[in-house]
Amino acid sequence: MKLSESTIDAVRRVSVLDIATALGDNPKRSGTSYQVYCPNPAHSERTPDTYIKPSRNIWRCFGGGGCGAKGADAITYYAWHQFGGWDPKTHFVDAVVGVANQMGITVINEETGKTKSSSSFPASSSSVKPRVQSPAAFEEITAQDADTCDRVYRKFLQLCPIYREHAEEWLGPKRQYSKEQVLGIGLRSVPHNLEELFKIINKLHDDGESLVRIPGFTQRLKKGGNPENEKDWYWTISVHKGYLIPVRDDLGRIVRLRVATGGKPKYIWFSSQPTVYLNDGAWTFYDSKLQKDRGTSLHHMSKGGAPSGAPINVVVPPALLKLWESGTDITDLCKMDTIVVTEGEHKSNISSERLKMPVIGVPGVGNWKDVVALVNSWQSKKLAIAYDMDALKSEQKIEGKNQQVFDHLVDFAKELLQHGIDVVLWTWNIQDGKGLDDILLLGKLPIEIDLKTRERRAVVVA
Known part of the structure; x- marks a missing residue:
């Protein structure tokens, strides 16, 4: 396939930081850089010794063993992550397509003129190939469709508790939600008690729900269990603390x-x-680093789950949320001008x-491609970007702002x-708070800057 220049340019x-985050490598800030475990699947590290420098968009592994993993763009990072190396002759096209799938970039085939939409939801949840050394063993994992996820998540949330510590945060000065908002949004606590959790999971099964490939649910092997014996696997969830925030799509479905x-x-x-997954009758680790670290140990094996991707959150005011039935197009509910x-x-x-x-919440400042697709489908006339103010002003940054954002x-x-x-562009006094929610909770409104005319005016709420 010959990729179009527009696809390659996009x-x-x-950024390397964005693709590392999208691939689930969980970058940790370290001064002006970020640390991750080496993306090379053949390199097992005890500590994260690969550094990403956003200001120059470069990355390099400084771990021992002569790994050699390094690069100056997201394409090389993806190639090392998925193929264990970088050869522009053999990896370039696959790496570009892989990054596009992760970041919601449309792939255009220059030879045929055909396009393939690469929306980060649901495509990104299926685009990360298993990190194994043999390409023949690659196996894509897709989450269940949005309707199925919505149904399971709604039942799950209704069964989850609300702990006092979380209710105090939601209803307190930090968030200022009302009780009706908490229930309407669907905020719930992660069940801390295993007995409580297993009762919830059993109830979902009793209702006939399958948890296979519902992101967040997973099967684990009992300690000392036999992976060939299905009874030695049990269903659980991927987290054990905190609270859950539903993420809805433009049809009002809780998709993540x-x-x-x-x-x-x-x-x-x-x-x-x-x-792990079955490959020709043998249990195989997706990540060869796990295989190397654990040897033949099968403890902590998991299966049946799916990655979540990073979808945007489509939100309407509480009064409309009460009326928003799952599967109803948001344009049937309110104007999206x-x-x-x-x-x-x-x-x-x-x-x-x-x-x-209506407000759209992006899960990361680089995940805006899906927003463009949506506002085009809604035929919206105007869009206000209200990112955190450190994008425009930051005393901690040499440039005076968060350059990456x-x-x-x-x-x-x-x-x-x-x-x-x-x-x-919506701006405000950073002394009043970094985020849009901070100033709104103070009863203040932003200043609006028209990016065409540079005109500044006060935001007026109808």
């Missing part, structure tokens, strides 16, 4: 769950990448309630303008 703009951990990182996805885009699930829920308008913001705005959508 993929080249993806976000987990507020109460620690670091603050938020993770309710996701369950399996560790003007949309606000901000970061994260809490920000989008709080902002929609305070502004009384700012670059994503610029690319996002350019793409929208090319589609004929009026784009405005």
